[in-house]
Amino acid sequence: MEWGRAYDPYRHAEALGAEVVVSSAVTGWGDYRGGRIRVHPILNQAEARCTVAHEIVHHERRDDVLGYCGVHWLDTRLERRVHASASRRLIVVTELADALRWSDEPEEVAEALVVDVRTLCLRVVDLSRREFDELHKRLGTWERRALDDVRRSAARRLRSSRRAG
Secondary structure, three states: OOOHHHOOHHHHHHHHOOEEEEOOOOOOOEEEEOOEEEEOOOOOHHHHHHHHHHHHHHHHHOHHHHOOOOOHHHHHHHHHHHHHHHHHHHOOHHHHHHHHHHOOOHHHHHHHHOOOHHHHHHHHHOOOHHHHHHHHHHHOOOOOOOHHHHHHHHHHHHHHHHHHO
């Protein structure tokens, strides 16, 4: 399942029989109910792409029927898992390495990968040891940061963006 920039969530939604509509009635960036993915019209291309990919995972899991339980920490955990799955489809290690050769600024890396910064940070937090080793091998970097340091940095960025938004 190597997708990355080649992944077209709109085409994937169509193949799964899910309808994607733009609606200002959406609370937040998007939602999924009964085969319909709604995306807010204010989103830019990368944000909309990430939102549709996220909602596709909900569609595949049938979360509109089986997912949410009303317990905040469980629902938050479900959302985190869904976004992690979506980020793996949107960002592959080979393309991440290419983008990191070009820049180490999260905004620029996210733009090169056609994702939002939040999705980029979540993907970095979820890098496996094998993926992290592959990333370093592809980058050929002399100075190697520990995986835990990279994860902590990305997690701090996520927390600060959540407070600002």
